[in-house]
Amino acid sequence: MTSTFHTRLLAFVLTAIALTIFGIKVFQYNYPLTPGTQTTTWDFEIYLDFDTANQPVRIETFIPANSDTRRVSQEQYYNGAFGLRLESDNDNGRKAIWTYRYPNDRKVLRYRARLEGETQRSPLPAEMHRPADREPPESLNDLERQAFLVWSSDMRRRSADDDSLAELILQEIFVQKDADEIEALLPVLPPPLDRLTLAAEALQSQGIRARVANGVYLDEARRRTEIQHWLEYHVDGRDKRYFLGPDPKEFFTIWYGTEEMIRADGVFDFEPQVSIQPIDSSASDVVRKAARADRTPVELFSFDRLPVTTQLVYQVLITxxxxxxxxxxxxxxxxxxxxxxxxxxxxxxxxxxxxxxxxxxxxxxxxxxxxxxxxxxxxxxxxxxxxxxxxxxxxxxxxxxxxxxxxxxxxxxxxxxxxxxxxxxxxxxxxxxxxxxxxxxxxxxxxxxxxxxxxxxxxxxxxNKHIEYLLFNFPELLLVLMALCLLMGKYTGLRLSEIIRFRELAKQAEK
Amino acid sequence: MISTWIALRKAGLLGINERNLRLVNDLNPRRLMRLVNDKTETKRLAIEAGIPTPELYGLIRNPLDMRNLETLLDKPDGCVIKPANGSQGNGIQVILGPMRGGWRRSNGQRALFEDLKFHVNNILSGMYSLSGQPDVAMIEYRVKFDEVFDPISFGGVPDIRIIVLRGIPFVAMVRLPTAESDGKANLHKGGVGVGLDLVTGRTMHGMQNGKTTEIHPDTANPLSNFSVPHWDAMLLMAAKAYEVTGLGYLGADIVLDKGKGPLLLELNARPGLAIQIANRMGIRPLVNAALTADTEGLDAEGRVDLAKKLYRQHAPAHPVNA
Structure with a gap:
């Protein structure tokens, strides 16, 4: 058997195997061949990875909750030996609390869910529609309260109605950052929460209901997405949100207020990770249906069951x-x-x-x-x-x-x-x-x-979206790529650059 | 573009892919490559087989040897510093001899001891070696080249490249330094390559920078019709290199010294393909002929005779213009 024949045979066998699996997936289980256009659901994952040292551990984290405008489904908790308690606090959000008395070694906790996002047009929850009391914030001391009143009445004087007042206050706090009185009024919180809180308090004091909302932007697959903060307010019967930076197309509110999302006691080397990934709903539904119906061997050639963080790594690797x-x-x-x-x-x-x-x-x-x-x-x-x-x-x-x-x-x-x-x-x-x-x-x-x-x-x-989709959903196609490389490894013809390099010889030969 | 491609196929042009697969991969086992990559090893083997090479004055293997550098360099007739594992002529410095406060380089400039020490240091740290491995610097005899090519070379040493397949020399050229190549005979640095008739050792056409030419760019003399002296001895040296190294496809670089005659400079396990432009012919027919020729029982001399026979079958004798 010559090496050329051997190579071709190997390439053929690899391609045949790959195309068989591919064919089964496409024809038997109706896997779609192109990514769908709708990506309205998102895989959301909180991944907590930490060391423990034989002392009681308590980890609290806000998790997404259902409401009039938001939908969470297929929640999964990976607790290990930890006890899990869910706590719903109507004002701030829903919390998962994991506890364990005497843990040791490295532990991993995971929360997974499917989210359907909100947009700028989504209405705010009903409680935001009640009017607010016109009281200056309680957290201020007398001096600050005085300054606050001077500043807010100045704002009031310079505006025509509630709508323009809200605009003006936000403008003053977020755009013209240099004003001294604002620096003095800022609460002790990490930015951007300090300004958002001040803005919420300022709006509330003028009878406009406002609060700080926290969550994630659903823009693209991210292995470490950042928690974002923004402002919700209700003015003149309209629901509004104020985002720092450009408005996100889709987002998901997880909790309200200025608390941190994740609080952990008794752990070391703590590495929380929040990841999101769009799911092409049409494709994934079919895949899930097929997988549930009968656990076929075909399922082995799919990344669908890996954790989202790992999936995202493979989505890059596989291309x-x-x-x-x-x-x-x-x-x-x-x-x-x-x-x-x-x-x-x-x-x-x-x-x-x-x-x-x-x-x-x-x-x-x-x-x-x-x-x-x-x-x-x-x-x-x-x-x-x-x-x-x-x-x-x-x-x-x-x-x-x-x-x-x-x-x-x-x-x-x-x-x-x-x-x-x-x-x-x-x-x-x-x-x-x-x-x-x-x-x-x-x-x-x-x-x-x-x-x-x-x-x-x-x-x-x-x-390329299509290449990524094909390789991620049909990893067997890697064998085809391998076969291609095998065949290219036996190419003995001229390179394009050589045709140019030796073109004088061609002229000579033609003579 | 496509017509060019067809014409090149017809002309029997060999491309890099084919060279790598059919010649280098098939005929040159990896373990033997070391013998030609390391020039000290090549030299040792050549001496054993009775192939003349430039005399080695000494090696600088590590910073400790550096204290010998000054004595090694101190040769009235000059010397050459080169990396033992260099490729494509990189890292070679030719020194004509000592001059006040330093050494005279081949381009006439003065080199200070500092400069040469830095250069040797760079060689040791692997700057010129394949894949950046630490290397050894060689200091050897500077060839006093024969005047025969004087009308068609500019500074530096012309050398003769003979490509050998299964011990059969099958194509050759002479490489001439130019002002552009800074005294080096390497084609990719701007040297001129002139095809040689393998039977007679006579120069034919030339090329520079991938383009055909009939005259030397600096001296403007025509390149054709020079006879290489000791031609048969050179063919024999190249053919012997096969036995010495066991490499089925190799290029032998030979220089012609005024007193000592032809000297083997180095061997190359991946000789390039520009020789086809210098010879104005594709080498695939010759390659195929050499690959299938029966060399059973032939010694180096027998293979040289066979080589001349094969060459005449595929390349007509070049007309000699008086």
Whole structure:
């Protein structure tokens, strides 16, 4: 058996296996082939991971609750040996309380549910429709109360009605941040809760019912989503919400007030994680139906039963092979020069954090700065490894400065590079600078540009919704990708770049 | 584009993918690659087999050896510093001899001891070695090259590359330094490659930077019709390199010294494909012929004869313009 035949046979067998499983899923169990357009339900998970040391543990966390406007379903609690109590407090929200007397080792608690989100148009709960008492906040001392009254009557004078009054107060507190009297009135709370609380109190004191709401924005799958805070108020018979920053399309209110979401006693090394993931309702319903009907072996080839956090990791991981197939194609068939074999893929993955355009700009900027530094270091005649280390530290400093500057300019892009792989950047710089000296600036820039091109295309492939959906729901297709790579490994034809390189010989041959 | 592709296939052009799969992967076992990647090892084997190489003055293996550097460099006729595991001519410094306060480099500039020490340090830390492994610096005899190529070279040492398949030399070129290549004969640095007729050792057409040319860019002299002296000895050296290393596909780089004749500079387990442009022909027919030729019982000399026979079957004799 020649190796070529062997390879083809293997590729064929792999493809056959993959397509069989794929066919069963599609035809027998009617898995949809494209992601649905509606994503109104969300998988929500609170993941608590901590160390204990033989002393009583008590963990309280607010959890989503049903109301007129919000829907929670399929709640699951993973308690381990812990006792669980649910406490509903009508004012603030619903709490899960886990307790255990003598735990030891690392423990994990989990809460999972399906959420249907709210939008800016969702009505506020009925209790928000009662009028509020016109009383200044009780938490203030006499002096502050005096200042508060002066300030609020000033607001009142400058406004026409309740609506414009509310606008004005919010404007004063959140937009014109420099006013001294507001600084003095702020309660001792972490931002942005301090301003939100002051705003709620100020509105309440003018007879406008308001409160601080806390929850999550349902915008995209996030492995660590941040808890967001906003203001709900009811003015002139209308329900309103005031968000810091742009309004989210969908969100979910979990609790009210200024309490922290999770409170833990007796634990160490506590790592709470809140994750959300959109569920394509049409697809997932079918999948669940199929899975419940009979526990088929097909189910083994699905990530649906893993915890949401793990699922999200796989959603990223599983698209990498698609990028790799593309890279192999670009190298073996097109013949694009890149810096390092798989570096473009790593850069492409890094672009997930920054989005494409920002990523390209940042990457180019950092590589240019690093190269400048590297050429300067050339003069100092350092040993190789310390020189690499200096470049790496320099890159970290550059990133920190960029983050600061961008933050000052109110651009989010600078903040997104926190996980931008520095080692990859440093190696890119080192390779490029050696190429620069040994070959030419042209070659180095060509290879750099080639890497960026492959990285960009692989990013587009890896983040393509359809590719992600197909690979995540039909992981068996990875075998097809593997078969493709096997076949490409036996390609002996010319590369596109070689056709260009040797074109003079072709002219010669034609003569 | 497609017509170009078809024309290239017809011309028998060999691409990188095919070279890697059919020649490098199949004929060059990984464990043997070490023999040619490490130039000190190549030198040792060559000496054992009676193939002449430039004399090795000494090695700098670690920072401790560095104290020997000054004495090693102190040769009136100059020397060459090179990384033992370098590739594509990277990291090679040619020193013409001592001058006041330092050493004269091949481009005429002065190098201070500091500069050379830094360079050797870079070699040791693996800057030029494959995959960045720590490396060893070699200090060896600087070749006084024969004047035969003077009209068509500019500074530095011209060398002859012969590609050998299963011990059969099948295609060759001479590589000439230019002003652009800074005295190095490497094609990717701007050196000129001139195809050689394998039977006669006569130069044919040239190429530079991937484009065909008939004259040397610096001296403007025509490249064709130079005869390489000691041609048969060179073919024999290249053929012997197969026995020495066991590599089925290799490129032998040979320089021509004024007094010592041809010297084997290094061997390459992945010789490049630009030689096809220099020779104005695709090498697939020759490759196929060499792959299937019967070499049973042939020694190096026998294979050289076979090589000339195969070559004439596939490449017509180049017309000699008087």
């Amino acid at each position: 990498i092979p698609a990028g790799i197939v593309l890279l192999v194609f670009m190298r073996q068939f097109v013949g694009i020069e890149t810096l390092g074999t798989f570096m473009p893929i790593l850069i492409g993955i890094a672009f997930r954090e920054t989005a494409l355009l920002n990523g390209l700009i940042l990457f180019t900027m950092l590589v240019a700065l690093g190269l400048a530094m590297r050429f300067y270091l050339e003069k100092l005649r350092l040993l190789l490894v310390p020189r690499l280390a200096v470049v790496l530290i320099f890159i970290v400093i550059c990133m920190a400065v960029i983050a600061q500057v961008m933050n000052g300019a109110n651009m989010r892009m600078g903040l997104s590079i926190s996980l931008f792989p520095m080692v990859i950047l440093t190696m890119t710089i080192e390779r490029m600078s050696i190429m620069w000296e040994e070959y030419s600036a042209e070659d180095a820039i060509k290879a750099g540009a080639g890497s960026m091109l492959v990285a960009s295309i692989s990013y587009l492939v890896m983040t």
